Amino acid sequence: MMQKYIVSDINELDSAAKWLLKKANNNKLFAFYGDMGVGKTTLIKALCQQLGSLDVATSPTFALVNEYHTNDDKLLYHFDFYRIKSKEEALDFGLEEYLSYDDYCFMEWPEKVEELLPENIIKVNISAKSDGSRIIKIDVL
DSSP: OEEEEEEOSGGGHHHHHHHHHHHHTTOOEEEEEOOTTSSHHHHHHHHHHHTTBSSOOOOOTTTSEEEEEBTTSOEEEEEEOTTOOOHHHHHHTTHHHHHHSSSEEEEESGGGGGGGSOTTOEEEEEEEOTTSOEEEEEEOO
């Protein structure tokens, strides 16, 4: 069943992040789908803040993965597969290993490595409405 959350203003992102983490039901693997500039990185930044990140989340477009530390000594991983040219590239930098950890993984442009992702991943679709608001949709597990 698909559920959605509408964000009308950037000040609502904290609430959206709380909602998304609650709906994930302790699942820690997230795949973010949406057009360029729709707010994937911005939502991931809010999620990291909700999880107690000590680091500021930024897009890992060139690094492929950023690692953030939390105030309770946990790690959060933020991937951006936009520049990935093949699934072999993702395997070479150790994607499967990251996914096997018991840490949060937030992935942008997951369609580039879809066949490497586990079935239990939370798929988050973000779209923009003509009024500038954003719709966040997830499949409820």
